[in-house]
Amino acid sequence: MKVSEQWLREWVNPAVSSAELVAQLTMAGLEVDRTEAAAPAFEQVVVGCVIGLMPHPDADRLRVATVEVGGMEPLQIVCGAPNVAVGMYAPTALIGAVLPGGFTIKKSKLRGVESQGMLCSATELGLAETSEGLLPLPDGSRPGQSVRELLQLDDALIEIELTPNRGDCLGMEGIAREVATINRCEFRPVAADAVAPMLDATFPVSLLDPAGCPRYVGRVIRGVNPAAATPLWMKERLRRAGVRSLGPLVDVTNYVMLELGQPMHAFDLGRLSGGIEVRCARPGERLELLNGSVVEPDADTLLIADGNGPLALAGIMGGEISSCTAATRDVFLESAFFTPASIAGRARRYGLQTDSSYRFERGVDSQLQRRAAERATRLLMDMAGGQPGPIIEAVSPEHLPAEPAIRLRPERIRTLLGLDIPASEVEEILRRLGMAVAVEVEHWLVVPPSSRFDIALEADLIEEIIRIYGYHRLPGNRPLIRLDLPPQSEGQVAPERFKETLVQRGFQEVITYSFVDPAFQHRLDPERKPLALANPISADLAVMRTSLWPGLFKALIYNQKRQQPRGRLFEQGLNFIPTDDGLQQEPYIAGVVVGTVFSEQWGVPARTTDFFDLKADVEALLALTGEAETFTFVAATHPALHPGQSARIERSGVAVGWLGALHPQVARELEVEGDAFVFELSLSGLQAARLPAFREISKFPASRRDIAIVVEEAISAQAIQDCIRHYGGERLREVRLFDVYRGKGIAEGQKSLALGLILQDFSHNLTDSVVEATVSGIIAELSGQFGATLRI
Structure with missing residues (x-):
């Protein structure tokens, strides 16, 4: 909301600077x-009065004006x-004046006629x-007076982002x-005295949905002058609030909305018939x-209608069928209270966002409607004349917002804020905020004003107290906390x-x-049904991941589409696996590689990553446990992996993860470029480690047989x-596989x-x-168990 500082200071004028305010x-x-600034900088622009006007001798569209500028x-x-x-008063730029954009006014000739300034x-x-x-400019302005001074353009516009x-606070x-509450000074509310009716004219109003509109105030005004001009002061205030002037009937309703916070229409x-429904x-x-x-x-959209049908979307926007035109002489002013629930989301449903819906969605004071109608009536009569009828009010008291008393305890203030605020100051703050305060023996009973929909709990009142008292006055006490450092087990590998x-x-x-695309997840982990979110952020983040692979491949594909063909990515996080015992959150670590083994360089020839390159990376992880020999790679099939290049990783017979090449069909569906290899390991099955212990080193030489x-x-x-x-015994220290051969001299299979x-x-x-x-003995055992033969 844009707030004119000058206008604000007409209501309340504390002795603080603009920066302090x-x-x-x-x-x-x-x-x-x-x-x-309310207006851009310009100099030497004064009020001028046109006292003479004659045609230009050489230009049909130009005229020569004689302008009095005083002195x-x-x-x-x-x-x-x-x-x-x-007789018109208009801004006049004198010779030497500088207009916005650095444009300087000079003496000139237009079609041969000298011009000594610019209107x-x-x-x-x-x-x-x-x-x-x-x-x-207003009639009766003083020629020669500065236009900046006349229009009070040396003003600051304060743009407030309201929660x-x-x-x-959506009204001045x-x-x-x-501001008055913060600075402990009085503010001068606008007088909205009742306007005595001059006619008996009324128009019936029926509340057929009192839950959505429990109060509706209207008034007939006959004989307005639609050609009347909106005063310049009102146009300026509307402009500074970001509202365009559209004529007196619309300007008055917009002005009252900015002034009091009550949308009107x-x-x-x-053009109305029957009565308002x-x-x-x-x-x-x-x-x-x-x-x-x-x-x-839609059926749940609140309307303003008459005997012929809809007239307006209630609290959002009026209809063309009942709009005021240049021929309008008689008007019906509307000032209603629509509940936030009846308006919330409706404007966006129809692709709209209006000042009116913005206010009703957040809550308008349910006691403001009659006052706003009286204020608008007075302004309209002053601007465009007219004769008003009596106020028409339809109300359903049982549907109006309740204003229950809230108990406020001093000890609760002390507990939440950590300081003692004097009782007199607490009462003063609450009363200045418009609340009714009743003092009880050990607490207060506080009734919030009808304008504050957000105050319903004791904590809400305490929040109001401290924001006015000042957050900067809260004590900076350091909490006394016992810090217990959990022991780090040597039998666990730190993540x-x-x-x-x-x-x-x-x-x-x-x-x-942790939220992933259901279809993307199904391609990579089709055997597990993920947990669906009740209220997902978007359709492609609708389920909880059961594997880290969907997120890794999303990141890989994103990079590949940005000319990054080589990728080596990993992630450590939780997988959310539904079981009969509920949702299990298990820590995993996973990785994906694609492209060449090394970055482009001259030292080694380029080679595409293969299964065994990633297997070496996984073995480096397994070696951290100190029990690499307990892990085995078992040939197995996984729906997302290549049948001939996939392995289940087991530790002492218990599955702890997978390793393999991405299935070609899955790669095509996901649009992965190149051969991708992935692994995923359960940290719970990987973290147990062998405790470091001294081991004697033999002083006798080793013997090697190949x-x-x-x-x-x-x-x-x-x-x-x-x-x-197993059969080498204690003497066997190490077994090294250093060659695998298939080809000439070796039978097929x-x-x-x-x-x-x-x-x-x-x-x-x-x-x-x-x-x-x-x-x-070892060869004999291999021959007996596997049918192995020595290669000659």
Whole structure:
């Protein structure tokens, strides 16, 4: 909301500067977004009175005006404005005047006629985006007076960003009450004395939906002058609030809305029939709005209607069928209270956002309608004449907002704020905010004003007290907290170590949403049904993730579409897995790689990442446990992985994760470029680690024997190594697989594995006979268990 500081200071004028006023409003919860000047800078523009006018001798559209500017000879000014007339007062830029944009006025000739200045429009003074003709100044203005002084343009506009709960500050009166409360000074509310009726004219009103509109105030005014001009002072206040002047009937209702916070509407009485009905829309009804759009209101949309059908969307926008025109002589003024629930969301439903709906959605004072009607009547009569009838009021008291008393306890204030505020100051703050305060033995009973919809609890009252008392006055006490540092078990690998290891191996961490696209998730984890959100942020964030892969692939695809073909990403976070025992939140770590093994460089040839590159990264993670030998990679199938390049990772027979290449069909559906490889590991199955312990180093030399065996293709190297370790005994220290061969000399369906066996004893040197006997036993066991043969 834009607030004119000059207008505000007519209500309340504390002895503070503009900067201090802005700071006060912000600290009281009415955040000031910015301040700006009410008008751009210009110099030497004065009031001029046109005392003579004659045609230009050489231009049909130009006229030569004689303009009195006070204290000097009348000026001869050539003017092309269509509304220039003898007796008119208009802004006059003198020779040497500087207008907005740096335009300087100089003595000149227009079609051969000397011009000693310029008569100005509102646009040329920066007071409007468009204008038709000169800016008329009030009759009786003093020629030669500064236009800035006359229009009080040296004003600051304060733009306040109001929170949705402060609908009471959507009028100057509400802002003024806040400023008066903060500065402990009185404010002068606008007088809205009752206007005595001059006619008996009435128009019937029926509340057919009292829950949506419990109070409706109207008034007939006959004989208004639709050609009357809106006073310049009102036009200026509307302009500074960002509202365009549209004639006296509309300007008065907009002005009262800005002044008191009560939206109003004026109907052409001659276009109404029967009586006003406040009701919900009926099937098949249509309404053309003032902006030219045609709507078909839903059944829960509140309407203002008459005997012929809809007239307006209640609290949002009037209809064209009942709008005031240049021929309107009789009007029906509307001032109603619509409940926030009946208006909220309706304007957006029809693609609208109006000043009226903005206020009604946040809550308008339910006791303000009659006062606003009296104020608008007086303004309209002063501007356009007319004879008013009596106030018409339809009300349903049981549907009006209740104003219950709230108990406020001093000890509760002390507990929440941490300081003692004197009882007298508490009572003063609440009363200045318009609340009724009754003093009881050990507490207060406080009744909020009807304008404050946001105050219903004791905590709300305490919030009001401290924002006026001053947040800066809260004590800065340090809390006394016992800090218990939980022990870090040496038998657990810290999650940070897994992340650090991946970063050291060239991965980059990403953090993605726990909410994912259902279709995207189904492609990557179709066997688990995710938990659907009751109120998702959007359709593509509608379920909880059961895997980290959807977020990783979203990030990968995003980067690939921005010319980043190489990706090495990982994420550590929670998966949300539905089970019979409820939703389980399990910590996981997952990664995805695509593109070349190394960044582009001259040192090594470019090579595309393969399954075993990622397997090495995963093995680096497993090695952090100190029990890498307990992990096995078991060939298995996963719906999202390539059938020939996928493995289930097990620890002592218990599944802890997956590793593999993305299935080509899934890759095409997700639009992943290149061969992508992924892994995912459960941290709960990965964190248990072997405690570090001293281990004696043998002082005797080790012996190495290399063997090459031929086995069936289906037999895994892991199974071969496990067998060797089992039957090698204590002397076998290490088994190294250093070559896998398929090709010439090896039958189809078989492979050759070359292994290095490292043997060593702690008590003596191993003789060749002992080493050969051990190796022969191992070969015999491999032959018996797997049908392995030595490769010659």
